[in-house]
Amino acid sequence: MGFLLSKLGWQSDSNSSDKDKSAPDQPEKKVYSWDLRSKEDEEKLKFSDKEEETLFKVPGDINGKPFNLVNLKSCRVYLLDNLATINVDKCSNCGIFIGPTNQSVFIRDSNECNFIVSCQQFRMRGCSKVNVLLHCTSQPIIESSTRIKFGCFQFYYEALPSQLKSANLSPFLNYWSNIYDFSPNSDTSNPNHGYLTEAKVSECVGLFDLSQIEPATLQGGVDVAPLKIDVHKSAIPKTNKQLDKSAAKSEKVTLLVVLPFAERRDLLQQLMEKVIKPEEDSSTVQLSQSVESTAMTQEELDRLLNIPALALNANNDSAGDSKQSQVNFGNKINDKGKVIGLLFDGEDSESVIMSAVAENDVLKRNSLVSRGQIASAQFEQLQNYMQMQFH
Structure with missing residues (x-):
């Protein structure tokens, strides 16, 4: 009888229990932080496909997470918060401020832009006609890029000093002028990178002055007054390029x-x-x-x-x-x-x-x-x- 029942697919409870005990445990599937992100969270951590807009992230909006800027045209961008990393891809004719970034800033395939950046690592590839006012605590690197001009970081808002501390970025450690070019121009009289004059630095900083912008035109109706932005001050000491x-x-x-x-x-x-x-x-x-x-x-x-x-x-x-x-x-x-x-x-x-x-x-x-x-x-x-x- 037992043989017949087993042939018909029936087993006693004890046999079934023994079989369950002998089955190997299935390993738990690993869950990563990016798996937990909702589509809504991903949208909050990027600006993409925008044109002629002034875009803001204020302190607390990014909160030390990765961020992305993709395909922006003629935009002004203010990321006034701590970031982990940021990728900037295919941006043109933009002014972009990037707040204290604990790891890397990677700018790719972008042209005719002005940046103000504070970071631990700076990388640029495939760019042209870009100005960068930089605070970087390691040697900045460019590759396959031309007509890149650098100057010392200049910018201030009330939360910036504490954000630098949170990102573990010393204001007194800045290699903004010690550029390494992975693909130098064979014509040494015409290098791929150079340095901004004082007049050009002032001109670049002036592009980020919000005093002439109507609040109603700002993305999300941001009230910038409490941020106490001042382009004429700087949380990073101004230094010259490295002495020869x-x-x-x-x-x-x-x-x-x-x-x-x-x-x-x-x-x-x-x-x-x-x-x-x-x-x-x-x-x-x-x-x-x-x-x-x-x-x-x-x-x-x-x-x-x-x-x-x-x-x-x-x-x-x-x-x-x-x-x-x-x-x-x-x-x-x-x-x-x-x-x-x-x-x-x-x-x-x-x-x-x-x-x-x-x-x-x-x-x-x-x-x-x-x-x-x-x-x-x-x-x-x-x-x-x-x-x-x-x-």
């Missing part, structure tokens, strides 16, 4: 090193406001370069910056020459802290900086000032040390 070797040897170069200042950027801002006065045509001091390293102790900093003057003195002057001197302020610091190095340029840079530092007790206790070839060599040491931490 001859300029780096100039006695006009002065270095100020401060430790630790990760949480006291307000003091550095006050210092720079005293030292650099752009409204005065006669101002002779400019911030040339800046760098921020990972945390180190005062002892480690002293060892790193111990540059023998004789080894650097191309004119065989005495090692004690005041032009090669360095001055230590205050007491040693035992705690670790991030080191910020500011390289200034100008005839009066040493006296102006020394005077500004002397007015602030915190700076007096935690800074070092050096000049000339020693300053240039110490700044290079700081840069090399920082780069080694990321390789």
Whole structure:
């Protein structure tokens, strides 16, 4: 009877249970973050196929997620939030601001655009006639692109400083001028990239000025007043393009090193406001370069910056020459802290900086000032040390 029932497809409960127990467990299907995105979420994280519009994402709209810009024509775009990554594809005649991006900005197949960008990595491919005001904490790369012009980042809105901190982007670390071209022009007199003049930088920044735009014309009816956008200020210190070797040897170069200042950027801002006065045509001091390293102790900093003057003195002057001197302020610091190095340029840079530092007790206790070839060599040491931490 049992044989007959089994032939007809019937089994006892006990047999069925045994079979279930012996069956191997099926592995659970992996679920990725992008699988959880709804179609609505995907639409919120891109602008595509737009023409002659002013498009906004305000703080909190993107919230550190990836974003895409695709096929935009004659648009003005403001992404005023943290991003993870962003791809910009097939855009033309646009002005695009890209807020602090924790990873990469990739611009492809775009022409006649102006960008203001803050990011960890910058990549560009297949573009032409593009201007970029850039803050990038690694070496920017272009490929198969022509007539690309770069300048230092300039832009401000109230949330930007805190967004930079959230994205782990130091305002004092900016390789905007250290461009690597994967496909350089064989005609070295006509390189694929160059640098914007001061007049062109001002012109580029002016394209993002919202003061002349009627609020009703903004995408989504965004009220821009609470954002406190100011194109005439910048959350990133303005620096010059990298010094060439001859300029780096100039006695006009002065270095100020401060430790630790990760949480006291307000003091550095006050210092720079005293030292650099752009409204005065006669101002002779400019911030040339800046760098921020990972945390180190005062002892480690002293060892790193111990540059023998004789080894650097191309004119065989005495090692004690005041032009090669360095001055230590205050007491040693035992705690670790991030080191910020500011390289200034100008005839009066040493006296102006020394005077500004002397007015602030915190700076007096935690800074070092050096000049000339020693300053240039110490700044290079700081840069090399920082780069080694990321390789």
